[in-house]
Amino acid sequence: MSSVAETSAIALFCVFGFTISSLVVKRYRSPVTLPLPPGPPPLPVLGNALDIKGDEPWISYTEWGATYGDLIYSPVLNLDIIVINSEDVAKSLLEKRSHNFSDRPLGSVNKLRVGLSFVSALLGYGDTWRMHRRILHQAFRPAASVTYLPTQLRKARELLINLHDSPEDYEAHLQLFTASTIMSIVYGYTTAPRNDHLVNVVERAAAVATKVVSPARAAVLASFPALKSIPSWFPGVSFQREVVECRKYATEMVEAPFKYVQDKMASGATIRSMVSDAVKKDGGVVDPVRREAIKGASATAFLAGAETASSTLRNFVLAMVLNPQIQQRAQEEIDAIVGTDRLPTFGDRDSLPFVEAIIRETLRWHPVLPLGLAHATTSSDVFGGYAIPKGATIIANAWAMSRNEAKYPNASDFKPERWLKVDGSLVDERPDFVFGFGRRFCVGRHLAEASLWSAIASMLSIFNFIKSEEFEPKWTFGATSHPISFPCRIVPRSPCMTLETLTQMIQAETVV
Ligand code: HEM
Numbered sequence: 001m002s003s004v005a006e007t008s009a010i011a012l013f014c015v016f017g018f019t020i021s022s023l024v025v026k027r028y029r030s031p032v033t034l035p036l037p038p039g040p041p042p043l044p045v046l047g048n049a050l051d052i053k054g055d056e057p058w059i060s061y062t063e064w065g066a067t068y069g070d071l072i073y074s075p076v077l078n079l080d081i082i083v084i085n086s087e088d089v090a091k092s093l094l095e096k097r098s099h100n101f102s103d104r105p106l107g108s109v110n111k112l113r114v115g116l117s118f119v120s121a122l123l124g125y126g127d128t129w130r131m132h133r134r135i136l137h138q139a140f141r142p143a144a145s146v147t148y149l150p151t152q153l154r155k156a157r158e159l160l161i162n163l164h165d166s167p168e169d170y171e172a173h174l175q176l177f178t179a180s181t182i183m184s185i186v187y188g189y190t191t192a193p194r195n196d197h198l199v200n201v202v203e204r205a206a207a208v209a210t211k212v213v214s215p216a217r218a219a220v221l222a223s224f225p226a227l228k229s230i231p232s233w234f235p236g237v238s239f240q241r242e243v244v245e246c247r248k249y250a251t252e253m254v255e256a257p258f259k260y261v262q263d264k265m266a267s268g269a270t271i272r273s274m275v276s277d278a279v280k281k282d283g284g285v286v287d288p289v290r291r292e293a294i295k296g297a298s299a300t301a302f303l304a305g306a307e308t309a310s311s312t313l314r315n316f317v318l319a320m321v322l323n324p325q326i327q328q329r330a331q332e333e334i335d336a337i338v339g340t341d342r343l344p345t346f347g348d349r350d351s352l353p354f355v356e357a358i359i360r361e362t363l364r365w366h367p368v369l370p371l372g373l374a375h376a377t378t379s380s381d382v383f384g385g386y387a388i389p390k391g392a393t394i395i396a397n398a399w400a401m402s403r404n405e406a407k408y409p410n411a412s413d414f415k416p417e418r419w420l421k422v423d424g425s426l427v428d429e430r431p432d433f434v435f436g437f438g439r440r441f442c443v444g445r446h447l448a449e450a451s452l453w454s455a456i457a458s459m460l461s462i463f464n465f466i467k468s469e470e471f472e473p474k475w476t477f478g479a480t481s482h483p484i485s486f487p488c489r490i491v492p493r494s495p496c497m498t499l500e501t502l503t504q505m506i507q508a509e510t511v512v
Pocket of ligand 1: 120121122133136140300301302304305306308309312368369372373374375434435436437438439440441442443444445447448
């Protein structure tokens with residue numbers, strides 16, 4: 001059942017099950033004297049829940065922007081939701097007033113005890129989050145991120161071998177590339193080429209977790225905590241079952257890889273990882289609170305980093321299939337700088353501006369988190385003459401920002417040249433809005449961009465991505481948005497590039 005259909009089913013149940021008098025939308029009982037930001041007229045009880053288009057709320061919010069502007073009030077059930085449709089307003093609030101706009105609205109999910117209280121990205125704005133953030137910053141700040149470049153390049157080469165071996169499985173290969181890169185960096189763990197036990201554990205947990213904490217669920221559960229007690233057989237409510245499943249997988253996801261690192265360290269192995277670095281920083285003796293924070297932050301790095309990066313790579317493949325002339329221009333750039341006797345390395349990165357522009361455009365073209373991750377206010381506030389309530393859910397609509405025609409003319413077209421000056425060098429601006437805003441800005445951004453570069457530059461140098469039949473591109477609408485499978489052939493650019501030749505070329509590499 002889609003999340004919106006599910007929301008509606010649950011909401012209808014609520015309408016019949018609760019006393020209407022206790023369910024008046026906050027718009028009508030808000031004690032603030034200033035008006036709330038404009039927005040579509042809400043229904044009593046449901047607010048705008050039924051006005052939101054299908055499973056793509058970002059599209060509705062973007063369309064509403066034409067009528068109501070860059071700051072929209074759109075309550076769902078009894079949640080105050082404020083949608084921000086422009087980068088300028090997002091910066092004014094989430095960055096300049098970050099002391100007030102850095103909380104998360106998902107406290108209700110944690111109260112459900114689904115086992116996700118370890119997730120740094122969901123933690124409220126407080127001391128526990130600060131401790132997680134410090135651990136993550138230490139591991140993924142620019143100076144630390146460069147130490148992972150050899151791992152990222154090695155994983156990109158494994159991706160090439162896998163793509164050559166079974167191109168039809170490219171989606172699985174992209175997923176393995178991002179999952180195994182993160183597992184290696186975070187836990188020093190080397191994944192098996194297929195069916196890796198630890199990758200399966202964390203991927204299964206991630207899949208259930210993203211379902212359980214979907215924004216639709218959060219809105220319904222925050223409004224009607226009594227829903228927690230609805231039996232799992234009630235039509236449309238599979239929630240209880242998923243909660244039990246989520247708790248089990250989440251515990252395994254946090255504990256199993258951490259134990260792997262502990263065992264390795266105890267055996268005297270010297271494999272470097274984010275976790276072993278964090279443990280060693282304390283001289284090996286970690287107090288229990290920090291130990292839980294290290295476990296949580298490392299599991300979060302996987303949850304936040306694997307799916308986002310593989311979804312971005314799927315968008316890249318789609319963009320190449322739809323735009324062969326762009327693919328060819330990038331390959332000509334690589335051939336001119338790198339040649340055809342070796343593969344691109346990070347040393348070539350600054351000399352390949354068009355490849356860099358492709359990465360920026362891939363991130364902008366279809367943001368994989370179209371609504372980012374919601375923030376929340378800790379106190380009431382006022383902006384542009386409008387009241388912003390305390391505890392409001394704040395959504396920075398990355399989709400609307402990516403569709404800003406004034407900044408990105410013909411915004412739905414894939415045009416890497418937007419990021420280039422007339423002389424072919426890169427403009428200073430980047431599509432930073434896809435990584436969020438303020439104090440909650442994506443902590444893995446440098447790592448993510450380097451992973452994308454290693455995979456994209458390597459793939460472009462060896463393969464052509466070819467449309468094998470006509471199709472209408474479509475995207476999924478889950479925790480992340482990525483292209484639904486499409487017909488595509490992946491073939492080596494040169495007939496001489498056999499699997500054996502490619503393997504020899506990779507084995508001969510000395511500099512990464
Ligand atoms: C293309 C890849 C990625 C995209 C598009 C992306 C995007 C985002 C966005 C939109 C947020 C929410 C920011 C906000 O609340 O304003 C976020 C948060 C976060 N990201 Fe990323 N991300 C990516 C890759 C990664 C990677 C590789 C890692 C891990 C190393 C990572 C770790 C995190 C963490 C831990 C947070 C939570 C930060 C906090 O709540 O303080 N992300 N990311």
